[in-house]
Amino acid sequence: MALPPAFLDELRARTPLPAVIGRRVKLARAGRQWKGCCPFHGEKTPSFYVYDDHYHCFGCGEHGDAISFVMRSQGVSFTEAVEQLAAEAGLEVPKPSPAVAAAERRRLDLYAVLEAATQAFQRRLFLPEGARALAYLRNRGLTDATIRGFGLGWAGEGRGALAAELAREGIEPAQLIEAGLMKPAESGRPAADMFFNRVMFPIRDRRGRTISFGGRILGDGQPKYVNGPETAVFAKRRTLFGLDLAREAAHGGASVVAVEGYMDVIALHQAGFGGAVAPLGTALTEEQLAELWRLSPVPVLCFDGDAAGARAAGRAAELALPHLTAERSLKLATLPPPEDPDTLVRRPDGVAAFQAVLDAARPLSEALFDLLRESLGDATPEQRAAFSRRLEEVADQIPDRALGWEYRAAFRARFRERYRGGRPGGRPGARGDGARSVGGRPGRIGGGDSRPAVTAPPPAPPGADAIAAEQARILVAILLRHPVLLQEVEERFGSLVLPESLARLRSAMLEWFVGSEHLDSAELMTHLTAVGLAAEAAQALSALPIPLPECASPRAMPAEAEAGWWHIFGLMHRSRLDEEVALAQRDFAVRMDAATQRRLISLRAAQEALNRGEQGLETDR
Template sequence: MALPPAFLDELRARTPLPGLIGRKTRLARNGRQWKGCCPFHNEKTPSFYVYDDHFHCFGCGAHGDAITFLMRAEGASFPEAVERLAGEAGLEVPKPTPQAAERERRARDLYGVLAAAEAAFRRRLMLPEGRPALDYLRRRGLTDATIARFGLGWSGEGRGALAADLKAEGITPDQLVAAGLMKPRDPDRPEAGLVDLFFNRVIFPIRDRRGRTISFGGRILGDGQPKYVNGPETDLFHKRRNLYGLDLAREGAFRGAPVLVVEGYMDVIALHQAGFAGAVAPLGTALTAEQLEALWGVSPEPVLCFDGDAAGARAAAKTAELALPLLAPEQSLRIAMLTGGEDPDTLVAKGGPAAFQAVLDAAKPLSAALYDLLAGSPPPVTPEQRAAFRHRLEAAARGIPDKALASEYRRVLLDRFFVEGRPPRGGGGGARPAGPRPAWTPRGRPGELVSIAGLQRIAIDPASVRLERARNLLAILLRHPMLLPEVEEPFATLDLPEGDAVLLRHALLAWLPGADLLDSTALMDHLRERGLESVLAWATRSAGLSQAAQPEAQPKDAMDGWWHFFGLLRGEAELIEDRAEAQRVLVETNDPLAQQRLIRLQEALNALRGGEADETAQPGTIG
């Protein structure tokens, strides 16, 4: 028995080709597709391209989908390739039963029924009885070419009109029920007969990713309710998996158009007519995980458009919550918010394509939008509110399964959290710089000599002390960059003094992912090439540097010194919080790295409580 086309379509949709083919040959992103050396013939110049649903080699002509690739690359038979891919995708291969054969036959028939129904609806739109619907579409600004491209039609006003139209083609009422076009008038009384699902409505064909009609949506003319209806679930149509306009958006994305998710049919159609060829919409419900996966199959970073009101913010927050467990380095989202009560349809009608393009240009990466959504309005200001907000940010980052990506999100979110929580410079108000308060500060201005019991001592400037500690922490990493992988996360989220310290941190974290060798000389040369020579000179000047920041320091001493300065800069309350988080991660993962971090945090906390925070760094010491 041949496998059902719907099953094979689902299997292909659930099998990301770059991931499958990337096991056999190294791929690199090339615009909207991937490129690499062909695994089927020996070549040195890449000519093998991987798209969202097929691969093609311009050298040897190899071409196909995921099933074809597995058959060709590993010599698997068709059933073996399907069984393996289905196992990885979490699908069960249909068994060759008489019932399955009947379902397959019925599915083939349903495509034909739906195609015939679409043709009938389109004919009715152009008849005199369809003139009110055609006038409505033209008043909405749609051209005849757009109406034809989307297959828009008219259901008719007479009961049983569709069944009468299709009877001549041998289509029975039972087939119309199976296709979601008719339903029992009274489910409890079969003898009551059938009734049309779409009546007195403008018809919008809903198509699958391959462009086949699988259901319809309908909009009533006049003030009746519900305004829009979609066809019911059938063997072909599943609301959670399909998106309106996806077939056209795939073509648009292939030609470079951004993929956009808007709310309704008319939004999609108006945007396509205005030149935004990647627009799609969910089918009357909020976005689902299956629809997000379908979007990522077309574009690595689709743009979700929401209304700028409270309801839009709630919808955006719900979608972000849904997306976090599905994020990966190669699949994310951007968020665009509409303002002024406009939707894409009305915005384009009033302001033209440029008005909507401005909305797209202002779209935020998910990390930035997530911060705003979690902050809410008004933003948190009290210590209690900010502590709760910080917990929400960290919880959101933990929801991302990819550890590297989760770490990046945590760093970005907390960096912004600390920057926005820092008091403005020169703003007065008596706010002191962040960090431990010195146990004793002699009276006098910073830098002024103060006499105490015959001794002269320079008054301590807390901001200068904090900057010096940050310099020591950075100098240790410059001299011993092999420590960076172990301390990357706490280093990324540490609240450092603005200016050279923050600039140098960003440079170190940017260098790490691409570094082939964690060597101090290579790091210094890299930073000098980036124009940071003066910052390097500040960080590594010998006066005031601890032994841990010297090139000859042993790795253990350098690591101990780094965590010492981290504790001084972090503060006791934050260290206690970090320790609790490390304990939680250790319990959940039993990861040796988590255990090591817990030990380091405890040591930093012990040192801080032992009074070392009251000392400033002196040459040859750690303090």
């Protein structure tokens, strides 16, 4: 018995064709597609192209999808190929049964019912009863060719008209209910039309089959737009309006852009932006993102330039984070207020104006930085610290570690540029010969004998909370004695969870850091005294409950202090220290200058001290 087409569609949707073919063919990116030498005939010049849902060889004409490729390349049957791909996709192959066959027949019947409804709605639009609806669409700037191309129609003002018309084609009310065109009878009320007095927008699947409808009311009624309910062929979370047409345009090189509404998509297509699609009146879902990525590795999300648009952009951006790879990302474009794509593109210069919006679309990392800054604020030290922590959390959500490091580095670079602009780049007190290593021995990349002068620990204070509080105090004390280190550790310092008194100190220290031109300990202590925090600073520098380690002494060299700071930080957050080491290694590999070398030496020394089990509490006495 044949497998249900719905299952096969789902299998193809879940199977990344370039990955399947890439196991046997060396593929290279060619625009939005991939290309390689055809595995089915000998060739030296690549003519085998892989698209999102099919492959084609322009040399021998071989053509197919993931299933046919497995069959052809491995010499297996259709059933064997399906079972193999289903296992990889985490799908269960349906068992042949009379019930499954009957359900599939009903599902196929739904497509016929929905297509009949499409034709009925469209006919009605061009009859006298549809005059108001047709005038509305034409007043929105749509041509008759566009109206017919999208299958737009009119539901009519009389209830029961659709059921009466389709009854002549043998379609029963029960079928209309199953197709989402009628509401079932309930509480003594008869079945009723789902759509009434509305302009109708057919919603199509990737293959161009109508699977549901959206309807816009004429006049002031609410809700303005209504979508059909979930059915055997329609799932709102997996569907994009305009997807079937956007597929063709994307294959021809059009930019894929997600906008908000039906009319936005239609107006953009009419203006030549054939890659436009839209979710169905809700926030973008993971399934819809996957559909966008099947069309383009870097689709553009286009939002209104108001507060609601910013919130929608932020939600979509963070939704994408766990799914990002080096070859799959997003761009975010913002419309000039108060325009939406429909109004913008209908201006005399609309095509050029919308193209300028697309050209100005920002990479996801840049857009996320600005969206988070605007939502969290950055006017106070506390807000900047919260902003810095949130940037770190965002980068942590990216499962591709290399890409996560790149985002983290990009965020930090922008953070420093924005809030440290104009600060002298050098570090006062640092030696120019590449860094005095901690412990008094020459430092060298890779460790050697470089180590913090923080070796034999005294007994730790009892209890995990007491230990964490003492470690936090040491970190603050090191920065009170060596505030120049804030240039290197500010983001991580701001991300720490501190006791209340230390948190107040940190806020004041970061506020001073932003405005100070000379990162001097005496000037910092003067500032803290002026803001009423002298007692808190004195307590942080106290020898109680235990003496501070040597790295918190004013006698410590900058490299000793920095390595000691990272050592204590690593005791509190080892994984974050390892991330800092990895970032420093990448920075040094790219820049190869004294500053990145010093930083890498200090971080490596701290990491090695942790590996040796040192607790970082050797005192300055």
